[in-house]
Amino acid sequence: MDLQLVWFLLIAVLWAGYLVLEGFDFGVGVLVPVLARDERERRQVINTIGPVWDGNEVWLIVAGGATFAAFPEWYATLFSGFYLPLLAILLALIVRGVAFEYRGKVDSPAWRQRWDACLVVGSLLPALLWGVAFSDIVAGVPLDADHRFTGTLLTLLGPYALLGGLTTLGLFVLHGALFLQLRTLGPVRERARVLAGRLSVPVLVVAGAWALWTQLAHGEGWTWAAVGVAAAALAVVVVAVPRGREGVAFAATCAVVVSAVVLIFGSLFPDVMPSSTDPAHSLTIRNASSTHYTLVVMTWVAAALLPLVLAYQAWSLWVFRHRLSVEHIPVPAVPAPRAELGATTRGRSSAR
Template sequence: MELTTVWFVVIAFLWTSYFFLEGFDFGVGMLLPVLGRDDVERRVVINTIGPVWDGNEVWFIVAGAATFAAFPEWYATLFSGFYLPLLAILLALIIRGVAFEYRGKRDDARWRSRWDKAIFWGSLVPAFLWGVAFANMVRGVPLDADHEYAGTLADLLSPYALLGGLTTLILFVLHGAVFLALKTSGTIRFRARRIADLAVVAAIAAGGSFLLITQVQYGKPATWLTAAGAAAGLLLAGAANRRGREGWAFIGTGAAIVLAVATLFTALFPDVLPSTLGSGSLTTANAASSDYTLTIMTWVAAVFTPIVMIYQGWTYWVFRKRISTSQIPVKRPVP
């Protein structure tokens, strides 16, 4: 297998891991005002991802860095053509990260309410725009002969791209609801399960439509299997959630996200960013770095990727127990 193909697979793995892990972070953030009826419940919701959210974002940094190093033409064209959506994503992630850190710095209801809104919008905006961005990568964008973006912002907001954004938004809400049901006990757990019951129906409708259009217009024979597997994952999640089997439900939503992203990357290959103008498409061949660079990167990835995975797995194991409102100390006014 050529190194360019190897690194396409590696980058697909990094983005898939990011969406699987950060997906439930986004879902939890979007569900914060829905499931948290008071400050104690909101603290429980936030604490479910408190030890892991920043580690999950590492996959985004690594995926972006790997794209830059392995396929610099791809990276450059993405950040020039998709500048406004990617800037909105970065700003939302920054605001969301600050909100997690600053929310508890003052014992003031208005102060916490403002940061709760920042967590909600800082989760919703990336959840939607990542779907828009990846749908455009599969569909293709106007690229000239020099591989430069020749379109406008409106070209990125096609019905197919907006459906992609809606799909990731709903999938992440479902993923987050199932994660909250898995990580909490008491009333929050049962509220999360009820929301998951509703979200799985919406996810099947939106995700099924998006993947069917993707398969018909851009798919390959192999993507029938991954798309069908994603649908099966959603059905598993719905059935397991109704029976109170949150672990299996989480496996189902995780499988749906992983296989949906695999469908997109498989449909895209060997292109990395097709052109709708008939020429100027970026492929794994013309967008890649030199073989020497890719060889060094391969050795680095082979050493450090397992270390990161082992450390993050250990983190999840340490913080595996459920939490509830009874574990949140009540703040009492100083006399």
């Protein structure tokens, strides 16, 4: 068995899992101020992903660790050349995680608003930059003979990469709106349905443009199948949302994300980091991989642990599958006016 090919495919699976699961997390984070009108509704929206967002991020850690162990040359070139965008993603994810934990620590509307803003930025920035980064990888970046990145930050912000960023941002926001339809009741669910209906056609147009550009410029013959599946799935979303079939629509956006990953990795193979300077400088699954012994050990570890991870992920999603309503959220305590507090204190003193 060609273990280099196995790990290339496994890394693609890990990225697909991460983008499907974290994709609706990003979308929900962006939509907190859009769909929620008061503190109880904001907590309702946040609580839909509260039990699962940190588990979903484990897929990113595993994907990064697998890349480092299986293809260290790819990892080194990627993180040196894409240092600033990946640093921005990392900082955004840290701020986002802190926002989840800290927004309820102080009973102050101003405090919660600041952390809600951090949650929005921490969700929006990665949703945009992951599309930029993957588009740049597919298109190729300037590499020298030693596989070192020789471009600048502006090199990574071309039209194709920015279109990829808009595609992932729009797709994840739509994904999050459909997830909220599945997990909420009441006004939030209805607003999510209306928003998903408004987003479905623009996302179809933007994502379709990116997929066609990718296929025509970098794809293989068989990757047309991925483009076709993505287009059909987005068409299903457009039809299903007005009919209230949010489960079908959500499954369709999952299929779109998986198809996009198939298109990306299918367009790359056998490269992992194409060089736009000279194809001879490209990193491939052959010249970027670890030793055979390392891949053998990693394969046995993955075979033992991956089923457990998948089982736990499925179990956690099943446990927290129920819909939430504002009735599940306690009414925030309203502080008594200062004059009333003073009168109450004097009354207690007189009684004593």
